[in-house]
Amino acid sequence: MRKVIFLGLDNAGKTSIITAITKRFGFEDEVKNLLPTKRIDRDMFRFLGLEFVRMDFGGQEQYRDQYLKNPGKYLGGSDLIFYVVDAQDPNRYIETIDYLDQVLLFFKEVKEDPPIAVLFHKFDPVILEDKDINQKALTLKQALTKYSNDFDIFFFETSIYDIKSVMDAFSSGLSLLFNKMELVSQLFEEISKNYNAMLMALFDVRGITIGEYYRGHLHIQEKMKIYDAYIDVQKKIIAQDRSFFEFSDKFDNGHRFSGVVEVLSFGNMDFYLLIIIDEDEKNLGKTVEILDKIEAAKPEMENLIYQIIQ
Ligand SMILES: Nc1nc2c(ncn2[C@@H]2O[C@H](COP(=O)(O)OP(=O)(O)O)[C@@H](O)[C@H]2O)c(=O)[nH]1
Ligand SMILES: [Mg+2]
Numbered sequence: 001m002r003k004v005i006f007l008g009l010d011n012a013g014k015t016s017i018i019t020a021i022t023k024r025f026g027f028e029d030e031v032k033n034l035l036p037t038k039r040i041d042r043d044m045f046r047f048l049g050l051e052f053v054r055m056d057f058g059g060q061e062q063y064r065d066q067y068l069k070n071p072g073k074y075l076g077g078s079d080l081i082f083y084v085v086d087a088q089d090p091n092r093y094i095e096t097i098d099y100l101d102q103v104l105l106f107f108k109e110v111k112e113d114p115p116i117a118v119l120f121h122k123f124d125p126v127i128l129e130d131k132d133i134n135q136k137a138l139t140l141k142q143a144l145t146k147y148s149n150d151f152d153i154f155f156f157e158t159s160i161y162d163i164k165s166v167m168d169a170f171s172s173g174l175s176l177l178f179n180k181m182e183l184v185s186q187l188f189e190e191i192s193k194n195y196n197a198m199l200m201a202l203f204d205v206r207g208i209t210i211g212e213y214y215r216g217h218l219h220i221q222e223k224m225k226i227y228d229a230y231i232d233v234q235k236k237i238i239a240q241d242r243s244f245f246e247f248s249d250k251f252d253n254g255h256r257f258s259g260v261v262e263v264l265s266f267g268n269m270d271f272y273l274l275i276i277i278d279e280d281e282k283n284l285g286k287t288v289e290i291l292d293k294i295e296a297a298k299p300e301m302e303n304l305i306y307q308i309i310q
Helices: 014-023 029-034 061-069 090-109 129-148 163-175 182-195 221-238 282-294 298-308
Strands: 002-008 040-049 048-056 080-086 116-121 151-157 199-205 209-214 244-250 256-266 270-279
Touching: 002 014, 002 090, 002 129, 014 029, 014 048, 014 129, 014 163, 061 090, 080 090, 080 163, 090 129, 116 129, 116 163, 129 151, 151 163, 151 199, 163 209, 163 221, 182 199, 182 209, 182 282, 199 221, 221 244, 221 256, 221 270, 256 282, 256 298, 270 282, 270 298
Parallel strands: 002 048, 002 080, 080 116, 116 151
Antiparallel strands: 040 048, 199 209, 199 270, 244 256, 256 270
8 A cells, every 4th residue: 555645834735736636627615614634534445456545634733743753653653744734824834834844844853754845735726827926936946846855756736627637646656656658758759759649648546647749739628628628528528337438529729629638447446548630620521640650559558558557
């Protein structure tokens, strides 16, 4: 059993992140009504054949003191840490560095070095352009890079108003525990470049990304649009018990895209392959032809998945 822990100050957004990851749709109301976490919440999940326990560490001072007094009991044996910072609250940056300091001091002392994903959370789409917050967050990031001498530390900007950002950070963290996972993204890059695909992605049944490639200039709004469309399709696939779904949609600027979602089954595990290409409205036959060609790479993908499943 692998242990994944969520740490950070109270009100940073840890429970919201976990709720968003587990629900993926319809979590908005629940997140608005969250109460502060008492002590530690636990749940289990499976990913790529491995079992994980996910622990949400309530961040109020009294609890932090309790964990730090007996860190071996609470923190010991962690395989992966998500450290969540409320990016919109620079007044508490010092306090959060201090907590992270103490946590990492423990791991250093016991010579454990789980990878650490620091989430600059509440980085809502509306504040992406906010110079002041960006500047302060950058300064914080620089302060935290001192840990990279002793730990593998990675940084992400996340927001529950961009569910994809949360899923991506979570997936990237988990990918550190599977050594061949990056091969999937590499294969997608190769195929996408051959056929000028807009996006290729492979998700597990819970929406965790196993591999993904998208064209560099794809805008955040476009990515969010595609992801929303994907979630809709996945819901329909499950409800209608299908293994294949073709769809077509358009961005706000009117540009149309075509997509397919295909279910790849491995024993009792299902994976979802998503392919998105530009739609040629005048020549839909050609659009279908390109999708067919990309799909022809399916055996290669299946072979890769076999290698990754534990
Ligand atoms: N603006 C914004 N607020 C958020 C975000 N995530 C969580 N919140 C809010 O932050 C507050 C604290 O969230 P919670 O998950 O309980 O924090 P925790 O104490 O770290 O578990 C709640 O009011 C959430 O609605 C986010 O991405 N953006
Ligand atoms: Mg909480």
